[in-house]
Amino acid sequence: xxxxxxxxxxxxxxxxxxxxxxxxxxxxxxxxxxxxxxxxxxxxxxxxxxxxxxxxxxxxxxxxxxxxxxxxxxxxxxxxxxxxxxxxxxxxxxxxxxxxxxxxxxxxxxxxxxxxxxxxxxxxxxxxxxxxxxxxxxxxxxxxxxxxxxxxxxxxxxxxxxxxxxxxxxxxxxxxxxxxxxxxxxxxxxxxxxxxxxxxxxxxxxxxxxxxxxxxxxxxxxxxxxxxxxxxxxxxxxxxxxxxxxxxxxxxxxxxxxx
Amino acid sequence: xxxxxxxxxxxxxxxxxxxxxxxxxxxxxxxxxxxxxxxxxxxxxxxxxxxxxxxxxxxxxxxxxxxxxxxxxxxxxxxxxxxxxxxxxxxxxxxxxxxxxxxxxxxxxxxxxxxxxxxxxxxxxxxxxxxxxxxxxxxxxxxxxxxxxxxxxxxxxxxxxxxxxxxxxxxxxxxxxxxxxxxxxxxxxxxxxxxxxxxxxxxxxxxxxxxxxxxxxxxxxxxxxxxxxxxxxxxxxxxxxxxxxxxxxxxxxxxxxxxxxxxxxxxxxxxxxxxxxxxxxxxxxxxxxxxxxxxxxxxxxxxxxxxxxxxxxxxxxxxxxxxxxxxxxxxxxxxxxxxxxxxxxxxxxxxxxxxx
Numbered sequence: 001x002x003x004x005x006x007x008x009x010x011x012x013x014x015x016x017x018x019x020x021x022x023x024x025x026x027x028x029x030x031x032x033x034x035x036x037x038x039x040x041x042x043x044x045x046x047x048x049x050x051x052x053x054x055x056x057x058x059x060x061x062x063x064x065x066x067x068x069x070x071x072x073x074x075x076x077x078x079x080x081x082x083x084x085x086x087x088x089x090x091x092x093x094x095x096x097x098x099x100x101x102x103x104x105x106x107x108x109x110x111x112x113x114x115x116x117x118x119x120x121x122x123x124x125x126x127x128x129x130x131x132x133x134x135x136x137x138x139x140x141x142x143x144x145x146x147x148x149x150x151x152x153x154x155x156x157x158x159x160x161x162x163x164x165x166x167x168x169x170x171x172x173x174x175x176x177x178x179x180x181x182x183x184x185x186x187x188x189x190x191x192x193x194x195x196x197x198x199x200x201x202x203x204x205x206x207x208x209x210x211x212x213x214x215x216x217x218x219x220x221x222x223x224x225x226x227x228x229x230x231x232x233x234x235x236x237x238x239x240x241x242x243x244x245x246x247x248x249x250x251x252x253x254x255x256x257x258x259x
Numbered sequence: 260x261x262x263x264x265x266x267x268x269x270x271x272x273x274x275x276x277x278x279x280x281x282x283x284x285x286x287x288x289x290x291x292x293x294x295x296x297x298x299x300x301x302x303x304x305x306x307x308x309x310x311x312x313x314x315x316x317x318x319x320x321x322x323x324x325x326x327x328x329x330x331x332x333x334x335x336x337x338x339x340x341x342x343x344x345x346x347x348x349x350x351x352x353x354x355x356x357x358x359x360x361x362x363x364x365x366x367x368x369x370x371x372x373x374x375x376x377x378x379x380x381x382x383x384x385x386x387x388x389x390x391x392x393x394x395x396x397x398x399x400x401x402x403x404x405x406x407x408x409x410x411x412x413x414x415x416x417x418x419x420x421x422x423x424x425x426x427x428x429x430x431x432x433x434x435x436x437x438x439x440x441x442x443x444x445x446x447x448x449x450x451x452x453x454x455x456x457x458x459x460x461x462x463x464x465x466x467x468x469x470x471x472x473x474x475x476x477x478x479x480x481x482x483x484x485x486x487x488x489x490x491x492x493x494x495x496x497x498x499x500x501x502x503x504x505x506x507x508x509x510x511x512x513x514x515x516x517x518x519x520x521x522x523x524x525x526x527x528x529x530x531x532x533x534x535x536x537x538x539x540x541x542x543x544x545x546x547x548x549x550x551x552x553x554x555x556x557x558x559x560x561x562x563x564x565x566x567x568x569x570x571x572x573x574x575x576x577x578x579x580x581x582x583x584x585x586x587x588x589x590x591x592x593x594x595x596x597x598x599x600x601x602x603x604x605x606x607x608x609x610x611x612x613x614x615x
Contacts, residue, residue: 055464058459058460076460078459078471079358080324081350081354089328090325092328092331095312095328095334095336116318116321120321
């Protein structure tokens with residue numbers, strides 16, 4: 001074992017510059033190394049902590065890799081059936097309008113099986129925040145094709161690459177949501193660099209503010225990686241994401257309120 | 260405040276009773292023959308009076324998941340639909356049962372399978388009493404036989420739902436939903452402002468976080484949960500059986516029927532007795548829990564039983580299990596949306612038990 005000289009003198013409470021956010025629980029994250037979920041959870045937890053939202057926040061977790069999201073953030077949670085989170089969140093917010101209500105959904109959940117619930121919740125302008133993790137693949141079930149899988153991209157159910165002639169085109173749900181009058185703030189971000197983490201955090205903070213002002217549905221897409229599903233190292237997957245995902249899913253605001 | 264007398268459809272009575280019972284939210288999707296429920300609620304606009312939320316969802320699937328969300332907040336929430344729509348709700352109902360959430364689901368049954376017919380039927384008995392969705396679970400199932408009961412069972416449903424943290428289904432049919440009868444309406448009850456301790460109301464520093472879920476990947480814990488559910492269902496079987504008897508004291512032949520069929524069978528009992536056949540009627544009011552014990556007792560006193568249902572024979576299976584071979588049990592029923600006539604029932608009784 002390597003002994004670092006003087007390490008014990010350095011690790012002291014008064015020297016700490018970074019700590020676990022209070023809202024994060026002690027549970028060990030179940031995500032693969034390099035996955036964007038952990039970072040996104042952390043940002044969400046920071047916002048809830050900084051904005052003093054713990055007693056107001058009710059999250060709706062999806063089916064997919066983040067199905068156990070309720071293990072990690074110390075707030076009240078409801079676990080929705082696959083794709084139904086926006087419907088579940090609709091009722092939570094309508095019946096408890098003073099609470100901060102959000103869903104956290106993957107691409108299969110939000111853009112395939114939950115297409116109707118997503119579009120109609122946004123079209124009604126439900127006063128909720130939808131966080132949409134788009135990694136172009138079904139991670140939890142082991143790397144199957146998602147509605148957002150890129151043309152030619154290989155997955156276990158598109159082993160020769162996604163053939164758009166028979167398998168359809170990647171669905172740009174965020175663009176669809178931005179076109180609905182009920183949506184208020186729609187943006188696409190990522191969490192693969194510190195600069196992008198900051199931007200995503202800023203976007204979530206904005207959405208919190210808009211929900212307090214009853215402005216309508218806010219949707220934040222986070223284009224993310226899936227090293228295991230994509231069969232790449234974390235570094236390779238981030239590079240691949242920049243070169244392939246971002247051209248199809250360009251980062252930036254799709255709908256911004258006039259302030 | 261005095262009880263108020265009105266002439267109403269069964270569907271309207273459910274809607275009015277929901278407002279008066281202090282229901283917090285209704286989430287529905289139109290389908291014949293129950294659409295009057297959401298129409299009545301939209302017109303009554305209780306958001307402005309009691310604060311009750313009424314929302315037309317994009318589908319039955321969304322509606323039942325809204326019920327899940329609302330119930331998870333500890334609110335009194337309900338939905339209603341008819342057979343094909345109830346099939347769509349089954350995923351959500353299974354999750355609600357798995358998360359042990361209280362709610363009311365009204366099914367105004369129409370004939371099936373498939374799109375079937377819009378006319379009344381009782382062909383959703385299996386789906387309602389045996390689970391319906393995936394997994395080992397039961398709903399508490401109440402079967403109204405009048406417009407009055409459609410109104411009264413709203414409050415009863417919520418009492419049972421919250422007592423047992425279990426979804427309750429009111430299993431009506433197109434006849435009771437559509438017909439008009441006089442109904443005594445109860446005075447308005449204020450909505451409950453407090454939430455049960457398990458509800459997701461936002462985590463204060465004074466308690467652990469509340470999680471509404473039906474997921475547990477640990478097989479041992481999941482089995483323990485299944486065992487816990489079974490114990491709950493046993494308690495419900497023990498305490499909540501409801502039924503009504505009509506001329507059973509000296510009966511030699513017992514008709515077993517619920518809902519619309521039970522009303523038809525009251526007349527059949529009278530007609531049979533006019534012909535010298537001592538018939539009686541047992542009307543299950545709860546279909547789960549089923550009045551198994553009472554039917555078994557009566558099997559020791561009668562010569563045979565006839566299960567009368569507007570279906571191909573579904574409840575008859577529970578009658579057979581209750582009787583456990585003591586006496587012959589048969590089924591009689593019309594399908595396709597046809598309401599059985601009292602005369603047909605008597606003819607069936609005679610042909611099956613007496614001959615000719």
